[in-house]
Amino acid sequence: MIEVLISVFVLTAGVIGAAGMQLTALRTAQQSALQTRALYLASDMADMMRANGAQMQRDDSANPYLQVDHQVSTTPHRLADYSCYGAGAHCDAEQLARFDIAHLLQQLAADFPGGRVRICRDALPWNAVAGRFAWECTATASSAASAPVVIKIGWQEKDRTGNALEDAAAAAPGMVLTVAGYAK
Numbered sequence: 001m002i003e004v005l006i007s008v009f010v011l012t013a014g015v016i017g018a019a020g021m022q023l024t025a026l027r028t029a030q031q032s033a034l035q036t037r038a039l040y041l042a043s044d045m046a047d048m049m050r051a052n053g054a055q056m057q058r059d060d061s062a063n064p065y066l067q068v069d070h071q072v073s074t075t076p077h078r079l080a081d082y083s084c085y086g087a088g089a090h091c092d093a094e095q096l097a098r099f100d101i102a103h104l105l106q107q108l109a110a111d112f113p114g115g116r117v118r119i120c121r122d123a124l125p126w127n128a129v130a131g132r133f134a135w136e137c138t139a140t141a142s143s144a145a146s147a148p149v150v151i152k153i154g155w156q157e158k159d160r161t162g163n164a165l166e167d168a169a170a171a172a173p174g175m176v177l178t179v180a181g182y183a184k
Helices: 002-051 093-111
Strands: 069-071 116-121 149-154 175-180
Touching: 002 093, 002 149, 002 175, 093 116
Parallel strands: none
Antiparallel strands: 069 116, 116 149, 149 175
């Protein structure tokens, strides 16, 4: 009888361990999927920015792409009232940039829980002291002209129990993509 109890205990411990590993694998797969989606979203935005060279050559304070710092809220973001694609559609460079940004924000809201995006010039996107990416953009007056343009995307992550760790505004960006130097 004691051997049966011991074997049931060992079997139970094994099943609980396997279930825990399965939950960890599911969380890891979800985070990996979010990182992959963030990379695709940032790559698409980078391509749109490169295609709209007129806006990227403007002064940084007038470049609508470099003004993006958006935290997803409960209010849905809708595309601009004009369409820059399709038959008869016509947009100037600035309208196209605003349309691209609206599309980015719409995708962010749809795909990332508590998502945040920031596009800026950043000479040091990696915070070596904290050991993670930073939302702050560190382009000093002397480096502003040569600092690369980066797209930072983050989202609300969850702990092992499924509770939110911290909001995306406080959490480090999950992914940072360098668009280009665009030195002035």
